[in-house]
Amino acid sequence: xxxxxxxxxxxxxxxxxxxxxxxxxxSSVSVxxxxxxxxxxxxxxxxxxxLSGSTLVKGINGFEAEFNKSQTSFHLRKPSVHISxxxxxxxxxxxxxxxxxxxFGAGTRLAVHP
Amino acid sequence: xxxxxxxxxxxxxxRGTSLTIQCQVDSQVTMMFWYRQQxxxxxxxxxxxxxxxxxxxxxxxVIDKFPISRPNLTFSTLTVSNMSPxxxxxxxxxxxxxxxxxxxxxxxxxxxxx
Numbered sequence: 057x058x059x060x061x062x063x064x065x066x067x068x069x070x071x072x073x074x075x076x077x078x079x080x081x082x083s084s085v086s087v088x089x090x091x092x093x094x095x096x097x098x099x100x101x102x103x104x105x106x107l108s109g110s111t112l113v114k115g116i117n118g119f120e121a122e123f124n125k126s127q128t129s130f131h132l133r134k135p136s137v138h139i140s141x142x143x144x145x146x147x148x149x150x151x152x153x154x155x156x157x158x159x160f161g162a163g164t165r166l167a168v169h170p
Numbered sequence: 171x172x173x174x175x176x177x178x179x180x181x182x183x184x185r186g187t188s189l190t191i192q193c194q195v196d197s198q199v200t201m202m203f204w205y206r207q208q209x210x211x212x213x214x215x216x217x218x219x220x221x222x223x224x225x226x227x228x229x230x231x232v233i234d235k236f237p238i239s240r241p242n243l244t245f246s247t248l249t250v251s252n253m254s255p256x257x258x259x260x261x262x263x264x265x266x267x268x269x270x271x272x273x274x275x276x277x278x279x280x281x282x283x284x
Contacts, residue, residue, distance in 0.1 A: 088271055100213075100262075100275045107271045146212060150273075157203060158264065158273050160213045 058083040060161035077132040079147035086152040089130040094144045176276030190249045193263035198243035207260040253283045
């Protein structure tokens with residue numbers, strides 16, 4: 057079985073500052089990893105995913121994440137945030153092999169202040 | 171990737187009643203997943219629905235409370251039975267896209283029980 061831990065429930069940051077949202081996972085098998093964003097009163101939107109290959113994954117809206125197998129981490133980063141990045145961010149994991157359930161972390165609320 | 175139509179988008183229901191949520195997918199999929207997102211919380215997997223067999227429920231969820239139907243490869247329903255205010259949540263269905271190694275989510279059903 058897989059599990060996900062998002063280490064920060066809330067991250068306040070000023071506009072144009074860099075941000076890192078931390079995610080650690082646990083699994084006995086190889087995994088696929090995902091970051092989703094949920095804007096207030098909206099549905100889930102996929103930011104990026106790691107399947108295999110390069111450990112640095114680039115996504116939409118200037119976000120990127122780095123897969124670190126030895127540290128079982130998949131932290132999300134953005135070099136300069138905007139007010140519009142204020143949202144809830146969810147890290148999720150599924151085990152390799154297809155037709156596996158997607159397990160979500162508790163979420164990190166990113167609050168960008170002017 | 172698959173497109174999901176989820177109905178209703180929202181509803182306000184009296185306690186003690188039941189609500190059935192429908193998800194229609196525009197392509198055949200093997201597995202469908204049902205999630206609950208309680209206010210201010212992350213997504214919790216309720217069950218996995220495979221066509222032609224009983225759904226598999228996660229710990230803390232039971233068939234009597236959340237019966238699921240999966241009559242064919244493009245459709246599924248989740249019923250929230252004998253509702254109480256604690257059932258007020260967003261309910262989402264999801265399917266896996268094996269070709270993209272990703273997941274698609276419905277837009278969600280916002281349920282309020284009064």
